[in-house]
Amino acid sequence: xxxxxxxxxxxxxxxxxxxxxxxxxxxxxxxxxxxxxxxxxxxxxxxxxxxxxxxxxxxxxxxxxxxxxxxxxxxxxxxxxxxxxxxxxxxxxxxxxxxxxxxxxxxxxxxxxxx
Amino acid sequence: xxxxxxxxxxxxxxxxxxxxxxxxxxxxxxxxxxxxxxxxxxxxxxxxxxxxxxxxxxxxxxxxxxxxxxxxxxxxxxxxxxxxxxxxxxxxxxxxxxxxxxxxxxxxxxxxx
Numbered sequence: 557x558x559x560x561x562x563x564x565x566x567x568x569x570x571x572x573x574x575x576x577x578x579x580x581x582x583x584x585x586x587x588x589x590x591x592x593x594x595x596x597x598x599x600x601x602x603x604x605x606x607x608x609x610x611x612x613x614x615x616x617x618x619x620x621x622x623x624x625x626x627x628x629x630x631x632x633x634x635x636x637x638x639x640x641x642x643x644x645x646x647x648x649x650x651x652x653x654x655x656x657x658x659x660x661x662x663x664x665x666x667x668x669x670x671x
Numbered sequence: 672x673x674x675x676x677x678x679x680x681x682x683x684x685x686x687x688x689x690x691x692x693x694x695x696x697x698x699x700x701x702x703x704x705x706x707x708x709x710x711x712x713x714x715x716x717x718x719x720x721x722x723x724x725x726x727x728x729x730x731x732x733x734x735x736x737x738x739x740x741x742x743x744x745x746x747x748x749x750x751x752x753x754x755x756x757x758x759x760x761x762x763x764x765x766x767x768x769x770x771x772x773x774x775x776x777x778x779x780x781x782x783x784x
Contacts (some may be wrong), residue, residue, distance in 0.1 A: 568778060589770065598762055598774035598775065598776055599774060604770045604771075611770070648716075659718045659721050
C-alpha cells in the first residue's frame, strides 16, 4: 500500500485559531516530511523527521510546530498564522531515515486558508 | 550549490502529439539522484522516476521516456502520444544528500483534446 494520507483536505482558520494537520503512512517508512507549496511554485521543505527525530528545520517560524508521535504519524500544529501562510501543505515519506536517493511519496495535501 | 532549471513554464500540445519537458541541473557532487514528479490539479505529487548519477541509460515506461545526459547536465522527459490525462505540472528534482530535494520551478503541461 503506497499511500500517504492527510487530514483535513481543506482548512479555513482565523489568525487567532489553533489547528493541527495530520499525516499518516503505513509503508514502514522511517523519514517523514512537511512541505509548503504556494500556487504555481515548487514545494518548499519545512521539516524532516528521521527515525522520529527532527533532523531538518528549514528556519520555519515558530507558529508552525511539528510533532512525530510514532513512525507512522506526523502532525503539524498551527497557531497564530498569518494570511501569507495560506498554501497547500504536503506531507511525504521515504523508506530510509537518511539515505540518499530514496524517492519520496506524497500525500494529497491540505489546502489551508488563513483569514 | 545545487540548482534545477526547468526553463519551460507552460506548454500546450494537441492530443496525440509528442512533448519533451526539459530539466537542467547543477551540482558539484559526483553522487546524486534525479527525479521526476507529476502534480495533477488534485495536488498530490506522483513519483514517476528516479535515476542515479552513475546510470546514464535511458528509460522507457509505456508512453514515458527519459533521457539522462551527464555531458549536458540534463534529464529530459518525453511523453509520446500525449493524452488529456497527462495535463499536470511536472517537477524535476535533484537530491545530493540525505533527505533534501531541490525542485525545479515546474512545467505546466496542457494537453488539448
